[in-house]
Every structure is written in C-alpha cells, then in structure tokens.
Amino acid sequence: MTEVLAVFRSRSQAIDCNARLKSMGVPSSIINTPREANIGCGLSVKIPLNTLERVKVILRKLNYSAFYGYYRMQNDYGRTIFGKLG
Numbered sequence: 668m669t670e671v672l673a674v675f676r677s678r679s680q681a682i683d684c685n686a687r688l689k690s691m692g693v694p695s696s697i698i699n700t701p702r703e704a705n706i707g708c709g710l711s712v713k714i715p716l717n718t719l720e721r722v723k724v725i726l727r728k729l730n731y732s733a734f735y736g737y738y739r740m741q742n743d744y745g746r747t748i749f750g751k752l753g
Contacts, residue, residue: 677733
C-alpha cells in the first residue's frame with residue numbers, strides 16, 4: 668500500500684494541517700516522521716495517495732511556512748520504501 672506524507676518542520680502546523688484536512692473531508696492522520704527523512708519536527712500528516720492532488724491544492728492555499736514537502740511511503744513485504752515526491 669502506498670501512502671503520502673506531508674512533512675512539516677513545525678509540530679503545531681502539522682497538527683493544524685491534519686485538523687483542516689479532516690474538516691474538508693480528506694482522510695488524514697498524524698504520524699511520526701520516519702527517520703529516513705532526516706528532516707522535520709518529528710510529525711507528518713499521512714494521506715492516501717488518491718487524495719494527493721486535492722491536498723496539494725489545499726496546502727498551497729493554506730501557505731504553511733513550515734511545510735517541507737511530500738514523501739511517498741510504501742510497504743512491500745514488510746519493508747518500508749520511503750522517498751521524496753517530485
């Protein structure tokens with residue numbers, strides 16, 4: 668299963684983003700940012716891959732100063748593959 672992380676450098680902005688996405692009907696949750704990212708505050712917002720384009724539009728409008736970027740997180744046979752999205 669492939670999911671997307673919206674990574675932030677601010678815990679409060681990550682929490683605010685999650686709350687706003689949920690209020691707009693986007694399924695999201697707060698998770699610890701994987702160590703492989705080597706960035707951020709330790710919290711990311713996890714969203715399903717099929718909502719990525721909608722989330723991009725929403726986050727662009729919200730203009731979070733601490734937003735770092737989108738990362739793909741894929742679980743394959745017990746291994747987690749993690750990488751930055753274009």
